[in-house]
Amino acid sequence: MTTTSEPTLTHRERVRAAGLSGDYWYPAMWSKDLQKGDVKEVVFWKQSIAVFRDEEGRVQAIEDRCPHRNIKLSLGEVKGCGVQCPYHGWVFNGEGRCTDIPHEVRTKNKPDIRVGNFPVAEKYGIVWIFPGDRSKATLSALPQLDPIDAGWTTIPVDFVNKCHHSMIVENVCDFYHEFLHRDYRPFHKAKLLSVEATKDAIEVSYETTLGGGPFVKYFADTGSVNLSQIKLWYQYPFQRSDIDGKYLHWLFLRPIDERTTHVFYLFTFKSFKLPFTNFTLPKALIAPLIKLTSKIYVLPVLAQDNWIMAEEQLGHDVHGGRPVYEFNPFVVKAQQLTLRKWEEYQASLAQRLQNKRGSPTVVETLLEA
Ligand code: FES
Ligand SMILES: [Fe+2]
The missing domain is CATH 3.90.380.10 (Naphthalene 1,2-dioxygenase Alpha Subunit; Chain A, domain 1)
Known part of the structure; x- marks a missing residue:
């Protein structure tokens, strides 16, 4: 009987396929390249993050995905303290919370719509993001x-x-x-x-x-x-x-x-x-x-x-x-x-996902029957 098995990767192939742990601060861009009102896409290991400087000058970073139709929020525009999706105009603030929907919303209660957000910092002329476990994101670790x-x-x-x-x-x-x-x-x-x-x-x-x-x-x-x-x-x-x-x-x-x-x-x-x-x-x-x-x-x-x-x-x-x-x-x-x-990071990520299971934070569907 023949069995098919996954080809075994060499040590070097595994190294060259490895990412870097998200539990550290990483450079997003030079501070000078993010002016008030700018929003830009920053990718950390295949994960797209919308980084923006709001109209008050604060840098914010949120998941680069509108939870309505999966449009990249970095394609939108900064509006006040948030980013406005270019499709239906939903606005998300720096905490990732949807703060405005500029069209009819057919639900009885105000929906709680959120995307993920990321700790940010500015130092040495660099905008830093922390893509991993936010409980580890102390500024002293910069x-x-x-x-x-x-x-x-x-x-x-x-x-x-x-x-x-x-x-x-x-x-x-x-x-x-x-x-x-x-x-x-x-x-x-x-x-x-x-x-x-x-x-x-x-x-x-x-x-x-x-x-x-x-x-x-x-x-x-x-x-x-x-x-x-x-x-x-x-x-x-x-x-x-x-x-x-x-x-x-x-x-x-x-x-x-x-x-x-x-x-x-x-x-x-x-x-x-x-x-x-x-x-x-x-x-x-x-x-x-x-x-x-x-x-x-x-x-x-x-x-x-x-x-x-x-x-x-x-x-x-x-x-x-x-x-x-x-x-x-x-x-x-x-x-x-x-x-x-x-x-180690993969193991901690798996553990975090396991802990999260059963407590979804993002509302997936709001349309009422
Ligand atoms: S796709 Fe973003 S508001 Fe509709
Ligand atoms: Fe060299």
Whole structure:
């Protein structure tokens, strides 16, 4: 007798199919891109969320689905403190409650119509959303970026990468790929010093020559910044790095689906030097210089990474089940962390759904016989 069975996924295939736990804060967009009266669709792992700034300036986030005919509310318009669906004009406030129906309603009692809503916050020029269990959404769990609070010069950059989020973390923390950047040389001859895993993070450090490319070496503050070592973290669910406590970056990822990830980088710098001298640049000159550096150095380097990660995704789509060789222990540990966190989140989600069963919060049908 023959039996059919599901093909077994390899460990790597399971990693590349995993989302990120909803029980963390994720970047929706830059604050400047959400003006009063704007409503936009933000996707977190295939779930569409309507994020809007109401007419009083408050950011709100609700399920992006009108419970009348399943139209996306993000296609509508902000009206007062809510969003108006473009079809029959129902209005939903930031709590997800329907506050107005501008047509005849043939029921005896005022219907209680609701959609889900999500905690939101604004910090570091980013609108944050919390897509998971709202009881875990304390503001203290937002990432703390002390140098940005202290006013260091910061460059924000975002991309929609055509690849799985785990490939991005692996790319940024794997310093064995200097060949890809051989024209720009952001790092050179990296030697892995250590990889340490804790419950929710993996730290990796390298000895290397940083910022040695044809341009950046004139600006890097070699007098006061040690450019021979870097530490990087996969600090679930984001990634960050630190060069001598003076050049830092954070990389916040919002997974859209298995092949698409919106990433938000914040690069921050304590000091730069005047080219061809050892003088530190005055603060007023750092911002324009960093803009220039970003244009001719940082963005081209990241474009190479973005291109190769999209190619890695295409390669995975075809060959994902085949064995690969991996020499960087960070990559192995990062994949274990991604998968474990995803499985834990799936289990907690199942538990939450079980607890909810029998207590529906959304009225499905209101039409009276
Ligand atoms: S579909 Fe939204 S109001 Fe009818
Ligand atoms: Fe790179």
